[in-house]
Amino acid sequence: MDFIPHDKKVIKEILNTIGVESIDALFSDIPNEIKIDKLEIDDGLFESDLYNEMHKLSLKNGLYSSSFLGAGCYYHYIPSSVESILSRSEFYTSYTPYQAEASQGNLQAIYEYQTLITRLTEMDISNASMYDGSTALAEAALISTVITRNNRILILEGLHPEYLEVLKTYCWAQDIELEFCTEEEIANKINDDYASLIFQNPNFFGEIEDTGKLINQARNKTSKPLIIECMTDPTCLGILKPPGAYDIDIFVAEGQSFGIPPSFGGPGLGIYTTKKKYLRKTPGRLVGKTKELYGDKIGYILTLQTREQHIRREKAISNICTNEALMALASLIYLVSLGSKGLKKVAYNNIQKSNYVKRKIDKLNNFSVLNQKPTYNEFLIKSPNIDRFLDLCEQDNLLAPLKISIYYPEMENTALVCITEENSIEDIQLFLENAQKCV
Amino acid sequence: MKKVRENRNLIFTKAFESAEDNYIPDLDIPSSNLDDIIPKNLLRDNLPIPDVPEVEIVRHYTDLSQINYGVDSGIYPLGSCTMKYNPKINEKIVKLPGFSIIHPLQKKNEGAILLMEELSQLLHKITGMDAFTFSPAAGAHGELTGMFILKKFFEQNGNQKNKIIVPDSAHGTNPASAKMAGFSIIELNSNEHGEIPLEELEFAMQEGDVAGIMLTNPNTLGLFDRNILKITEIVHKYDGLCYYDGANLNPMLGICRPGDMGFDILHLNLHKTFSTPHGGGGPGSGPVGIKEGLIQFLPEPYFIGNEKIDKEKINISHSIGKMKSFWGNFGILVRAYAYIRALGKNGLSRVGKVSVLNANYLRKRLQEFYHLPYQRICQHEFVLSDKNFPNKITAEDIAKRILDYGIYAPTVYFPLIVDGALMIEPTETESKEALDYFAETMIRIYQETQNKPEFVHKAPHNTPVGRLDAVLAARKPVLKE
Numbered sequence: 001m002d003f004i005p006h007d008k009k010v011i012k013e014i015l016n017t018i019g020v021e022s023i024d025a026l027f028s029d030i031p032n033e034i035k036i037d038k039l040e041i042d043d044g045l046f047e048s049d050l051y052n053e054m055h056k057l058s059l060k061n062g063l064y065s066s067s068f069l070g071a072g073c074y075y076h077y078i079p080s081s082v083e084s085i086l087s088r089s090e091f092y093t094s095y096t097p098y099q100a101e102a103s104q105g106n107l108q109a110i111y112e113y114q115t116l117i118t119r120l121t122e123m124d125i126s127n128a129s130m131y132d133g134s135t136a137l138a139e140a141a142l143i144s145t146v147i148t149r150n151n152r153i154l155i156l157e158g159l160h161p162e163y164l165e166v167l168k169t170y171c172w173a174q175d176i177e178l179e180f181c182t183e184e185e186i187a188n189k190i191n192d193d194y195a196s197l198i199f200q201n202p203n204f205f206g207e208i209e210d211t212g213k214l215i216n217q218a219r220n221k222t223s224k225p226l227i228i229e230c231m232t233d234p235t236c237l238g239i240l241k242p243p244g245a246y247d248i249d250i251f252v253a254e255g256q257s258f259g260i261p262p263s264f265g266g267p268g269l270g271i272y273t274t275k276k277k278y279l280r281k282t283p284g285r286l287v288g289k290t291k292e293l294y295g296d297k298i299g300y301i302l303t304l305q306t307r308e309q310h311i312r313r314e315k316a317i318s319n320i321c322t323n324e325a326l327m328a329l330a331s332l333i334y335l336v337s338l339g340s341k342g343l344k345k346v347a348y349n350n351i352q353k354s355n356y357v358k359r360k361i362d363k364l365n366n367f368s369v370l371n372q373k374p375t376y377n378e379f380l381i382k383s384p385n386i387d388r389f390l391d392l393c394e395q396d397n398l399l400a401p402l403k404i405s406i407y408y409p410e411m412e413n414t415a416l417v418c419i420t421e422e423n424s425i426e427d428i429q430l431f432l433e434n435a436q437k438c439v
Numbered sequence: 440m441k442k443v444r445e446n447r448n449l450i451f452t453k454a455f456e457s458a459e460d461n462y463i464p465d466l467d468i469p470s471s472n473l474d475d476i477i478p479k480n481l482l483r484d485n486l487p488i489p490d491v492p493e494v495e496i497v498r499h500y501t502d503l504s505q506i507n508y509g510v511d512s513g514i515y516p517l518g519s520c521t522m523k524y525n526p527k528i529n530e531k532i533v534k535l536p537g538f539s540i541i542h543p544l545q546k547k548n549e550g551a552i553l554l555m556e557e558l559s560q561l562l563h564k565i566t567g568m569d570a571f572t573f574s575p576a577a578g579a580h581g582e583l584t585g586m587f588i589l590k591k592f593f594e595q596n597g598n599q600k601n602k603i604i605v606p607d608s609a610h611g612t613n614p615a616s617a618k619m620a621g622f623s624i625i626e627l628n629s630n631e632h633g634e635i636p637l638e639e640l641e642f643a644m645q646e647g648d649v650a651g652i653m654l655t656n657p658n659t660l661g662l663f664d665r666n667i668l669k670i671t672e673i674v675h676k677y678d679g680l681c682y683y684d685g686a687n688l689n690p691m692l693g694i695c696r697p698g699d700m701g702f703d704i705l706h707l708n709l710h711k712t713f714s715t716p717h718g719g720g721g722p723g724s725g726p727v728g729i730k731e732g733l734i735q736f737l738p739e740p741y742f743i744g745n746e747k748i749d750k751e752k753i754n755i756s757h758s759i760g761k762m763k764s765f766w767g768n769f770g771i772l773v774r775a776y777a778y779i780r781a782l783g784k785n786g787l788s789r790v791g792k793v794s795v796l797n798a799n800y801l802r803k804r805l806q807e808f809y810h811l812p813y814q815r816i817c818q819h820e821f822v823l824s825d826k827n828f829p830n831k832i833t834a835e836d837i838a839k840r841i842l843d844y845g846i847y848a849p850t851v852y853f854p855l856i857v858d859g860a861l862m863i864e865p866t867e868t869e870s871k872e873a874l875d876y877f878a879e880t881m882i883r884i885y886q887e888t889q890n891k892p893e894f895v896h897k898a899p900h901n902t903p904v905g906r907l908d909a910v911l912a913a914r915k916p917v918l919k920e
Contacts, residue, residue, distance in 0.1 A: 002786035003524050003714075004793050005870040011793075014800045014871065023792045026799055026816055027694055029663040034699040039692075041564050044783030047528050054777055057554060058537025062547025069542050072764055079462050081493055085500040089716075093509030093525055095517055096720035098850070100909075101902040102842045104447075105507030106719040109500065112450050115919040119487045125918055129721070131576035134764040142619070162764040169738065169760035173587055173620045208481060239473075241483045254764075263533075264551050265543025265765025266576065267722030279916065285720065290912035292905040294897050298446050299904040303912040309579070309615035310853065314624045319615035322577035322710065326718025333500065336450050339490030342460035349463065351477065352470045374477045394546075402544055425467040 001044055066427035067399035070378050070418025071204070072133070072160050072232045073265055074257045076346065077422055079337040082259040082330050092326055096285070100301040107300035110287040110325065113332040120237050120335065122244025123251050123273035128285035129328040130270025130320065133254025134163040137198070137230045138170035139283045139318055140250040140272065144196035144226040145176055146317070147281055152177045152194050154225070156186070156214070158203030160232055161407040167198075183209075186217040194225040196249075201229055202236060205416065206354075206378030207371050211246045219247065226250060233257045234271065235420075236376045238347030243273070250274045259334025260327055269327040280307060283318030285325075349421035350377035353428065357419050360432055365439040370414065378418045380404070385438035386413045392434040398427065447506075449920055450499050454489030461493065506903040507719075508847050514873045516801075518820045518850040518862025519610065519659055521689045521711035526781065529715070529774040538773050543765035551769065555742050558776045563744025565779075565787070566688075567698020568705060568728030570748070572741045573767035578686055579612040580762065581706025581725030582653070585682050586620035587759040588704055588729065588736045589650050592680065595736075595757050600650035600679070604643055606635060608660060608854045610686060613653045622650060629856055633660040633813045635670050644677035651680035656700065657687050659854040659862070660813050661798060661820035671701025680704065688712045689866070690795045690819035693788025704729050713775035724771035738762045793867035794819045797874055801865055804878040808885040812857050819866070825859030830892030834859040837884055839906055840898035844880045 006014070011023070020026060027035070045053070067075045086092060090105060097103030110128045117126035130136035145151050153171065155164070155178055171178055181189050190197060197218050201209040215227055226249035231237075234253040243251035255269030256262070274282055288303035309316040338346065354377040361381055362369040370380040383389060386403070393400040401415040408414075419428070473482070491499075509515075515522035533539060537550060559571040575581035586603070593600045603617040606627045614624045625643055630636040635654070643649055652674050657663045664670065671681045683697040683705035689712045691697070697705050709715050710723035717723070729737060731748060735757045743750055782790065795818050802811065802821040809823040825834040838848035838861070850862040865874055887895050899906060 001526070001781045002789050003526055003782075003868050004789055005868070006793060006796075010871050011796065014796055018796075018799045018803045020799075020816075023796055026792075026795045026818075027663075028816065029665050029818075030695055031665070031668055034668070034695045036693070036695060036699075039564055039784040039787055041561055041779070041784045041787075044786045045781055047781070050777060050781050051528060051532065053780070054532045054773075055535060055537075057550045058532075058535040060550030060553065061537045061541045062545055063536055063540070064545075067542065069544060071544055073543050075540075075542075077462060079493075081496055084497065085504070087530070088501065088504035089511040089525075090504040090507040090509045092530075092716045092718050093511045094507055094719045095515065095520055095522055095717045098517070099508075099838065099842060099848050100907050101839065101899050101904055102508040102847055103719075104903050105500075105503035105505065108447060108449070108503055110719075111919070115449070115451070116488060118919050131580060131721075131768075132763055134761075135576065135580070160764070162761060165761035166763060169587060169762060170619075172760070173590055175621070208477060210478075210481065212480070237483070238486060239482055240477075241481055245483070261539045262542050263539050264541050264548070264769035266763070266768040267770055268764075279918075286916070286918055288912040289917040290908045293908045295905045297904050299907040301907045301909055301912050303909070303918075304916060306913075308611075310611035312615075313611045314614035314618040316611070316615040316618075319579045319583055319612050319619050320577070321579045321612050322717075322721045322723040324576075324718075324722045325720035326716075327722055329719070332450075333496065335488055336491050336496055337493065338462060339454075339458060339460060340486040340488050341458075341490055342463050343488065344486060345460060345463040345465075348473070349466055351473065352466050353468055355471065355476050356468050374481070399542060399545055406544075421463055428468065 001047060064399040065397045066423055068393065068401045068417055068419065068431060069399045071402045071416055072162060072254065073262050074233050074420060075422045076235060076257050076420055078259050081337045082333045085333050086326060086330055091329060097302060100299060104299060107287050109329050109332060111289060111300045113328045114287060116332055116335055117271060117273060120242065121251055121273050122242040124276040125279055125282060126273045127282055128287055129323040129325060130272050130284055131324060132268040132270045133230065133232055133252060134166040136252035136270035136272045137163050138167050140228050140252050141167055141196060141198065142170060143281055144228060147226060147278065148195045148224055150193055150195040151175060152179060154190055154194050154197045155180050156199035157182055158205055159200045160204045183214065186214065187221055190218050190221050190225060192222050192224045196226040196228050198228045198230065201231060202376040205371060205380050206375040207373040208240065208376055215247050235346050235350060238343035255331045258331035260330050267324055267327055269324045269331055281317055284320050284323055346421050353423060354379065354419040357428055361435055364435055367435060377420055378416055380414055380416055382414045383438060384413055386415055389435055389438040390415060392437060393431065396430055396434065398431060450491060451489050451920060453491045453495045453499060455492060458490040458492045513846045514865065514869050514877050515847045516849050516863045516865050516877060518864040519686055521864060521866055523714055523866040524868035525714050525716040526778065529777045532777050533770050533773045554776055555772060558772055559742035559744035560746065561779050562728060566705060566728055567696035569731045569745040570734050570737060570741055570743045571726050571728045572738050573726045573772055574738055574762040575706065575725035575727055576763055576768050577721060577723040578706055578708040578725040579616055581727045582612055582616035583619055584727045584738060584762050585704045585706055586617050586622065588733055589680055590620050591736045591757055591759050592733060593650055600648050602649045604649055604652040607856050608658045609653060609655060610659065610684060613684060617653065633658065633662045634664045634666060637666055637669055637673065640670060641673050644673060644679060649679050651682055653682045653684060655684040655687050657690060657818035660822050661817035662813060662815060663818050667700045686711060687819060690791050692791035694791045703733060709771050709775040714778045715771045715774040722768050722771055724768040740766060790867050797865040797867060797869055800874055801863055801878055805881055808882055820862060820864035822857050823861040824857050829888055832888045832892055832895055834861050836895050836898060837861060840884045840895050841880060842899040843901045846877060846880065
């Protein structure tokens with residue numbers, strides 16, 4: 001297969017028009033010493049062979065009847081409307097909407113996305129998306145250093161370890177110092193020299209932070225550093241007070257929970273929101289509403305592009321170009337499909353189911369729940385028999401919780417459990433029975 | 440495309456208070472009082488997102504899709520964007536549960552790892568690079584990764600080189616990425632052939648503080664730099680590294696390899712060269728490939744594509760860290776892998792050849808009507824300019840008028856080194872009929888610029904909205920309802 005429609009006759013006609021003898025003559029600028037005869041890869045495949053081979057390859061990955069694993073990537077129910085609309089090839093085969101008049105579908109959808117995300121978060125502005133939660137956070141951190149002209153960042157413990165690693169990479173290159181603190185230490189540490197305070201909520205261990213209290217601790221000392229909140233599963237916003245209800249300067253999140261399949265961790269969606277006063281220091285695309293130049297109809301267009309790399313080059317606020325537009329569309333359709341009622345129910349069921357299991361496990365001998373604060377859909381359990389418990393789950397075809405020592409070697413015998421609305425009562429019972437076997 | 444000119448309502452106007460949630464069942468376990476789990480002060484008061492019946496949602500977005508143009512709608516000649524046809528089989532494959540619903544932290548991931556290993560081996564053969572990371576989510580993210588690797592390389596060698604050479608024809612992401620990695624930029628002006636001036640390059644390198652060069656080859660004029668081997672030699676002579684921007688790799692498939700041109704690092708745009716759909720601006724994937732000597736700086740996770748390298752001996756103690764959570768945009772990797780396997784060696788070589796054939800065909804057909812600043816055989820794309828247009832017609836006017844004929848426009852006003860640029864890349868998947876339609880449309884518009892310039896100047900006339908006021912949008916930004 002090569003998806004090239006020309007036959008030999010057409011190629012000859014085209015060569016005649018160009019006025020060259022052969023296609024090879026078109027490559028005369030390339031030095032002979034680097035030309036290759038052919039690629040050393042296999043011959044192509046027919047579609048049916050390709051499909052069958054790929055199907056077999058896909059079966060080498062584990063598929064489970066139910067998942068108890070989260071840690072930054074979540075199983076939530078995706079309404080069929082999402083996949084149906086995303087399959088419209090006018091959406092998925094289009095490019096970044098440079099020609100607005102031929103891209104109104106995409107542009108209006110992104111404008112709706114920006115609107116919906118600001119309503120969900122109660123922040124002033126949402127951009128058109130970033131790559132994922134981790135890079136959205138890293139860019140937010142860089143921007144806090146631009147806004148404040150400071151180069152120290154304070155991070156509250158409980159940030160997703162992969163997000164932290166990405167943040168470290170981005171900050172290393174610009175000589176930005178990262179420092180860490182506990183909630184109790186914020187007030188003692190923070191001062192005018194910091195660019196930002198970063199915290200994740202619910203944190204990596206599943207705990208819901210008291211955002212108001214955190215911010216007061218920081219703001220009682222200094223108003224200079226930005227407060228940056230990050231979230232890995234924003235379905236909790238169906239019930240939890242949103243960042244915009246507090247004095248959050250930049251709120252970022254991983255939007256995968258909103259209608260995007262796990263897909264081995266990507267593509268996801270970077271949600272980036274901020275205050276109006278930071279509009280011109282916002283990375284990424286923005287879609288604005290405008291009207292016709294020679295008429296009165298309303299239309300949508302990429303705007304404020306003087307922030308961006310294709311205009312400002314090295315003076316741009318970020319290098320981002322391609323983002324995750326189709327994933328933003330998925331999240332838009334997810335959110336409007338569920339609506340306020342559905343999203344509330346998702347959040348409610350996550351809280352209830354997860355906390356039900358948490359209470360049950362905490363009562364078992366040899367098991368303890370480590371969280372002190374309220375939790376959303378994840379919590380930490382510890383048991384000397386944790387390995388056996390996780391094995392039993394896998395044997396029953398349950399995707400087992402994350403053994404947290406892969407990120408924190410010092411935290412032995414500890415696992416991060418995730419329970420969402422997708423875990424049925426039967427799955428939950430089986431999970432608890434396995435725990436019961438390990439007391 | 441629906442061409443009805445009417446103001447379309449936003450989805451928010453289609454909400455009904457009575458609309459029910461159809462998706463999430465009621466709780467099937469014993470519940471507690473919510474206040475006992477979470478303190479009341481942490482709960483939100485209201486949730487202002489609309490409740491819309493499913494049928495209204497589906498009709499709303501189907502309507503919006505009908506006023507949007509994709510590759511499936513017709514030719515998409517955006518220069519440097521490589522808008523080729525996206526094979527349908529890849530969309531079917533990526534939805535297989537064994538690819539789509541697997542968790543990045545699950546242990547039974549043999550198929551996913553195997554796919555990435557094989558993809559890195561294939562990309563090794565195609566590009567001549569030895570190892571790859573699939574973390575970068577887009578081309579610019581790949582550039583940033585590459586610049587971080589460069590920075591780390593010099594840091595480890597105790598060498599404080601802090602400048603990067605970027606030609607004036609480069610994509611804007613190049614200088615922006617280098618800057619984000621903490622480099623300052625030396626912009627090098629292209630010579631009269633649109634190529635790198637060797638003397639000036641050598642002069643800049645002699646200063647001793649230049650870490651390397653970022654180069655797109657063929658460049659954004661669609662021209663292959665004939666001095667490429669001398670360029671990489673000069674940069675290496677002064678201990679610099681050469682970075683290849685893979686945005687324009689498509690015409691090189693099966694013809695030559697960046698690794699053989701002397702490049703040390705590159706990124707690929709899988710959403711260009713390897714046919715994964717653009718999605719209206721992402722998701723993309725921008726894998727970074729490097730030569731063996733740079734493996735120790737790769738971010739995790741990484742894959743060795745060159746089977747001659749002993750994996751046991753690899754030490755990445757100087758890794759730049761992580762660039763993105765988990766493995767990268769895996770769903771895009773699946774499609775790119777399937778594409779490479781489907782085409783195989785002969786198919787991929789035909790891609791390179793026919794992409795160049797098609798571009799030269801259009802160049803030849805249009806150059807007698809439009810100003811062609813660089814009169815040479817081009818590679819996958821070429822650049823016209825609005826110079827000499829009668830009646831103050833601009834490149835933007837031409838682009839807007841093209842939309843009226845039911846096809847998409849070229850990239851305009853880029854590269855910056857051509858005033859009023861129209862950058863045209865047809866790709867290999869366009870039939871002669873589609874190419875002819877584009878050429879004839881361009882020629883007809885040329886005639887219109889003579890006969891009815893005002894009409895062209897106010898184009899488009901047949902699109903779902905008329906020309907939009909970009910200045911108004913930027914002056915009084917309305918970014919939400």
